[in-house]
Amino acid sequence: MSQDPKPPARSAEKVLSEEFFIARSKILDLAATLDRLERADGSLEALHQLKLLEQGMEILLDDQSDKAKRVQLLMSRPYDPDWRKNYGLH
Amino acid sequence: MDYIDPHIHMVSRTTDDYETLARMGCVAMSEPAFWAGFDRGSVESFRDYFRQLTEFEPKRAAQFGIKHYTWLCINAKEAENVSLSREVIAMIPEFLDASNVLGIGEIGLNKNTKNESTIFLEHVDLAARFNQQILIHTPHLEDKYQGTKMILDMLVSDARIERSRVLVDHVEEHTIQEVLDRGFWAGMTLYPITKCTPARAADMIERFGTERLMANSAGDWGPSKPTAIPDLIMELKRRGHSRELIRKVVYENPCEFFSQSKNFKAPLAPS
Numbered sequence: 001m002s003q004d005p006k007p008p009a010r011s012a013e014k015v016l017s018e019e020f021f022i023a024r025s026k027i028l029d030l031a032a033t034l035d036r037l038e039r040a041d042g043s044l045e046a047l048h049q050l051k052l053l054e055q056g057m058e059i060l061l062d063d064q065s066d067k068a069k070r071v072q073l074l075m076s077r078p079y080d081p082d083w084r085k086n087y088g089l090h
Numbered sequence: 091m092d093y094i095d096p097h098i099h100m101v102s103r104t105t106d107d108y109e110t111l112a113r114m115g116c117v118a119m120s121e122p123a124f125w126a127g128f129d130r131g132s133v134e135s136f137r138d139y140f141r142q143l144t145e146f147e148p149k150r151a152a153q154f155g156i157k158h159y160t161w162l163c164i165n166a167k168e169a170e171n172v173s174l175s176r177e178v179i180a181m182i183p184e185f186l187d188a189s190n191v192l193g194i195g196e197i198g199l200n201k202n203t204k205n206e207s208t209i210f211l212e213h214v215d216l217a218a219r220f221n222q223q224i225l226i227h228t229p230h231l232e233d234k235y236q237g238t239k240m241i242l243d244m245l246v247s248d249a250r251i252e253r254s255r256v257l258v259d260h261v262e263e264h265t266i267q268e269v270l271d272r273g274f275w276a277g278m279t280l281y282p283i284t285k286c287t288p289a290r291a292a293d294m295i296e297r298f299g300t301e302r303l304m305a306n307s308a309g310d311w312g313p314s315k316p317t318a319i320p321d322l323i324m325e326l327k328r329r330g331h332s333r334e335l336i337r338k339v340v341y342e343n344p345c346e347f348f349s350q351s352k353n354f355k356a357p358l359a360p361s
Contacts, residue, residue: 008330018328022289068290072264076235077202083240087204089211 030057091333092358093319093340095119096347097196097225097259097277097306100147100158101139107309107316112154114320117341117357120159120348121147122196122225125167127311133177136164137184144188157357159348161195161225162186169200169209179212186220192351193217195225196259199237202229211244218250223351226258228265230284238265242272255350259306262286266294270302275347279308280318288318288325295326300335304343 010018037044044050056071064070080086092115100108100121111119121143130136143160151158162185164178185191197213199206217224224245229237241258245251253273261269261276262285269276278291286294291305309316319340326336341358348354 008332010329066263068293069263072262073235075232076264077232079236079239083202084207084243087207089204089207 091115091320091323091336091340092117093323094344094348094357095307095309095316095319096257096304096344097122097279097308098316099124099308099310100151101142102311103309103316105150105153108151108154108156111316112156114317116156116319118157118159118344119151120161120192120225120344122161122227123163123165124196124227124310125165129168129171130174133174133181136178137181140182140185144185144190148190157355159190159192159354160188161193162191163194163197163213164209165196166198166200166206166210166227166229169206170203172205172209175209176212179209179216182216183220186222189353191353192348193223193225193255195223195257196227197224198227198241199229200227200233202233202237202240207240207244210241214244214248214251218248223347224251224256226256228258228260230260234260234262235264239268242268242274245274246272254302257304257347260285260308261294263290263294266298266303270298275302275304275343278303278305280305280315280322281308282313282315288322291322292325292329292331295331295335295339296329300338300343302343302347304339304347 037050052075055074059067059070059074084090095111095116098119098121100119123139123143140162143162147160148158162182164175169175194213194217197210199210214224226241228234228241238258245253245256254275257275257277258269259277260279266276278294279285280288280291295303305319305322307316307318308314309318315321323336323340345356349356
């Protein structure tokens with residue numbers, strides 16, 4: 001078997017130029033979804049899922065890295081290291 | 091490019107799909123046992139399903155030059171029926187000598203319950219007693235992080251399990267690192283909405299390298315795309331990755347992992 005080949009380095013300019021229209025399209029989809037929610041009947045204030053989306057969007061706009069992982073963790077149930085004891089499984 | 095799909099549910103696909111996959115370069119595949127979309131009612135239903143996986147599907151695949159392998163288990167979605175699960179686990183050894191069986195799978199968790207964990211541990215024991223490789227299903231969406239960590243806890247607590255003989259599937263950005271750091275193989279599932287896109291899979295390859303990492307389509311009866319691996323190949327090519335790197339992920343790595351099973355034979359001559 002071969003050794004682990006290294007990926008090519010792509011400059012930020014190249015990544016942005018290649019990904020810009022894809023990202024633009026996804027932002028528009030998200031914006032249109034929020035518009036749809038606003039037009040729909042009923043109050044959104046108590047909806048847990050909406051709060052998760054808002055917190056996810058905050059992650060997109062902050063200055064920290066690992067955004068995909070952090071959005072995933074935001075949308076995840078917590079892990080309890082004592083789960084096995086709580087289930088009575090030894 | 092020739093490739094292997096390490097996780098695809100061909101019982102749910104048409105013969106036309108086999109032909110399309112062959113045309114796109116698929117030379118081998120492995121099909122873990124999974125949920126039929128409804129709960130099966132008896133152990134005999136599973137016996138028929140395992141006959142389909144070990145007798146019928148290999149012949150259907152062979153019509154198009156594709157080598158078909160399989161993994162056997164009762165899926166986590168049906169593990170709440172503990173008594174049926176135990177009947178199925180007791181019956182599985184009848185099929186372990188079939189020529190296309192690679193091991194026990196896809197075992198795992200769904201909603202991370204006590205019964206699912208109990209049946210998972212009994213599957214792991216079965217694999218250990220019969221020296222079988224293991225293919226793992228990790229839960230979806232909000233259950234994935236918790237469930238993946240629970241699965242890893244259970245695997246590492248059994249000293250009989252060789253981590254290099256376990257493939258943990260459906261990894262995403264928040265689970266891949268721990269799976270690889272603990273010495274297991276990891277599979278990225280290219281699946282619309284609930285799992286991973288080709289672009290995100292390419293990102294994970296760039297971040298974590300290609301060691302012990304592969305990709306699959308998990309094509310099944312739900313919204314899924316059996317030709318997702320060629321989509322990943324296209325994405326990696328678009329980003330300028332070498333043919334060598336792409337081949338390692340989509341062909342050499344599955345060969346290296348599966349070769350730990352006595353039944354696997356590499357479908358192509360070494361390059």
